[in-house]
Amino acid sequence: MLISCNFYIDGQWIDPVEPGPVHAIVNPADEKIIGTVLMGGKNDAHAAVDAARRAFDGYSQTSLAERRALLARLQAVFERRYTEMAQAISTEMGAPCDLAYDSQAECGPGHIKAALAAAESFAFESRSGPNGDLVCEPIGVCALITPWNWPINQIMSKLAPALLTGCTVVLKPSEFAPLSARLVAEFVHEAGYPSGVFNMLYGDGPVVGNELAEHPLVDMVSFTGSTAAGISVAKAAAGTVKRVVQELGGKSANIVFADTDLASTIRRGVRQAFNNTGQSCNAPTRMLVERPVYEQAIALAAEYGAQVQVAHPSQRGDVIGPLAMKRQFDTVQRYIGLGIQSGARLLIGGEGKPEGFSAGYFVRPTIFADVTNDMVIAREEIFGPVLCMMVFDTEEVAIRIANDSPFGLAAYVNTSDPVRAQRVARRLRAGTVSVNGVGQDYASPFGGFKQSGNGREWGRFGLHDYIEFKCINSDHSQ
Ligand SMILES: NC(=O)C1=CN([C@@H]2O[C@H](COP(=O)(O)OP(=O)(O)OC[C@H]3O[C@@H](n4cnc5c(N)ncnc54)[C@H](O)[C@@H]3O)[C@@H](O)[C@H]2O)C=CC1
Numbered sequence: 001m002l003i004s005c006n007f008y009i010d011g012q013w014i015d016p017v018e019p020g021p022v023h024a025i026v027n028p029a030d031e032k033i034i035g036t037v038l039m040g041g042k043n044d045a046h047a048a049v050d051a052a053r054r055a056f057d058g059y060s061q062t063s064l065a066e067r068r069a070l071l072a073r074l075q076a077v078f079e080r081r082y083t084e085m086a087q088a089i090s091t092e093m094g095a096p097c098d099l100a101y102d103s104q105a106e107c108g109p110g111h112i113k114a115a116l117a118a119a120e121s122f123a124f125e126s127r128s129g130p131n132g133d134l135v136c137e138p139i140g141v142c143a144l145i146t147p148w149n150w151p152i153n154q155i156m157s158k159l160a161p162a163l164l165t166g167c168t169v170v171l172k173p174s175e176f177a178p179l180s181a182r183l184v185a186e187f188v189h190e191a192g193y194p195s196g197v198f199n200m201l202y203g204d205g206p207v208v209g210n211e212l213a214e215h216p217l218v219d220m221v222s223f224t225g226s227t228a229a230g231i232s233v234a235k236a237a238a239g240t241v242k243r244v245v246q247e248l249g250g251k252s253a254n255i256v257f258a259d260t261d262l263a264s265t266i267r268r269g270v271r272q273a274f275n276n277t278g279q280s281c282n283a284p285t286r287m288l289v290e291r292p293v294y295e296q297a298i299a300l301a302a303e304y305g306a307q308v309q310v311a312h313p314s315q316r317g318d319v320i321g322p323l324a325m326k327r328q329f330d331t332v333q334r335y336i337g338l339g340i341q342s343g344a345r346l347l348i349g350g351e352g353k354p355e356g357f358s359a360g361y362f363v364r365p366t367i368f369a370d371v372t373n374d375m376v377i378a379r380e381e382i383f384g385p386v387l388c389m390m391v392f393d394t395e396e397v398a399i400r401i402a403n404d405s406p407f408g409l410a411a412y413v414n415t416s417d418p419v420r421a422q423r424v425a426r427r428l429r430a431g432t433v434s435v436n437g438v439g440q441d442y443a444s445p446f447g448g449f450k451q452s453g454n455g456r457e458w459g460r461f462g463l464h465d466y467i468e469f470k471c472i473n474s475d476h477s478q
């Protein structure tokens, strides 16, 4: 039976009032249509915003204790229905089942727990000065516009702090990840949130997303996606002076110094670049290797890259699945072609599908060596399993190349010298820096410098996005 996805507005499952083109849900592993997403229009966006606006007066006045209890209930529902979520993500965007279960779905409870933990020590009320009492109030109605690549990471890193701070929400997920968003709506309903606190509708970015960004009754927009769409959102939001938080693209550098444990560093770098089939905005897609170990690093990367197994998402283990959609497949093919034309040395992979895959948006994991930082493949976000390797001679040059990017989301440094690691990390213009493979915890801030964005999500940093600070000045001497 075909799946049909409709909207959750004001506590009800409803069809669009202004139906747009129906979007087919295509399983990226076999290209079969498994369902449809009903896409809305401007009037649907208005209905969702109106519901969120009506609910705001009541929900914003609930106590923090009540909101913590509700969010804890949402966590419990999520954990009980966890397997459904992992399966939905794997089906809609092709994440291999173990990645979907262990990492993709895990972001849901992960972000809820981090928000709840942050609230324990967050100063929602404090003194700001001799006369001032500082109170943190919910900013209002929030539009959450999210992509398809880590759908639950991106929904829950926004939704958990929004709900905890007393905001009401309109979620517009990507139509390419409709199933996980539908489950989120079911979980919120089951957790017992009042009607209108959470609303969800599908629609095109330029129509529904844009309408939410422009809407005078929306107080803030939290957007994750491409830099181009993020710029459109900011422009649309500017007329109403609403807050816009953007988490955008990346082209992250992975600096490999000659004193590192080369084999494990290269293996990890290849694995991280190909994880989620390269569809992560913080993927380390530019590997910068110090000259004395460059040829050795290239040989290791080719060896490990060739061992990467492309497989149907139902296959257990550390494999990579298809890209999420045909558009992404075509984009990645184009970039691989551009890499070859630009004279980069193709180590593994290349254009076309891997052997044995005729259906599905599977691509060949591809590594280019001798890439220079002016090549298109080194400058633009490819969003596929395409790794660019470059050589550098000095620490100074490595930092310069790493920072020579319009993006600044993440960076990676590998060296056995802890002093150098800290020195370099502090000079990299990126929102997160990983030293020797150490990953990010949910309590720490995630976001970018430059055209990678303007905010910080996760943990207590995420709470700030949804808060207005109010200073109440009065005579404290009495
Ligand atoms: N940084 C990240 O996490 C992501 C980056 N991307 C990059 O973006 C490229 C294109 O992927 P897309 O799915 O097309 O991402 P996108 O940025 O177009 O879409 C992300 C979300 O924004 C919405 N949207 C798009 N245009 C909008 C507009 N003008 N106003 C309001 N909302 C809008 C979409 O409907 C979706 O919900 C990828 O190849 C990749 O390079 C894509 C997804 C996530």
Ligand SMILES: O=Cc1ccc(S(=O)(=O)O)cc1
Residues within 6 Å of the ligand: 107, 149, 150, 153, 279, 280, 281, 282, 283, 440
């Ligand atoms: O830890 C999970 C995680 C971190 C980053 C991203 S993305 O950069 O937004 O793709 C996804 C998942």
